[in-house]
Amino acid sequence: MKKIAVGITGASGAIYAQVLLEKLQRISTIEVSIVMSDNAKDVWEYELGHKKYMGYGMKFYDIKDYFAPFASGSSSYEALVICPCSMGTLGRIANGISDNLISRASDVMLKERRKLICVVRDTPYNLIHIANMKTVTEAGGIICPASPSFYSKPKTFEDLASTVVDRVIGLLGIDIKTYRWNE
Secondary structure, eight states, X not given: OEEEEEEEXXXXXXXXXXXXXXXXXXXXXEEEEEEEOHHHHHHHHHHHSSOGGGTTSSEEEOTTOTTSGGGSXXXXXXXXXXXXXXXXXXXXXXXXXXXXXXXXXXXXHHHTTOEEEEEEOOOSOOHHHHHHHHHHHHTTOEEOOOOOOOTTOOOSHHHHHHHHHHHHHHHTTOOOOXXXXXO
16 A cells, blocks of 8 residues: 655645545545645635545644654655645755654655655746755655646636646556546
8 A cells, every 4th residue: 555645735726635635535555644734724715615624534644743654754655745835835845944744744755765746836936936946856856836737628627626636646656547648
């Protein structure tokens, strides 16, 4: 069973996290754990109009719970997806500041050479954002901007978010049925 942690920060784009959790929930070969910042909970409720983030049947950890298994390199977690990833969180990761479970787990993924996927959502980028993305990339992380594609002709917000989320799931090494260009 592949173990994956999902970190959700307070950047706008809760729809991406919701679609990601819904899709991961349907994959029987993985175990998913969730950690959310306090701002993420507020943004989720504001943007999506509900508090269903704990209703996915996945293990839920508090942002300050350093006893979570993925806070240690000795755990068997293979990946951390931060979706959406705020620029503040990205900056803390790039500078090695482990001040909460999401940034600590990110540090663990990088030091253990495991997958760290940051789904950045803010726009436009300033030079500090770009430098932080470069630093995280050079350390082994993957920056996957929440830039949806349109060639699959998405009809709903969920379909649009899926164009990014399906890409993230593919980056995790999980085969998913999705639109592929000219296939």
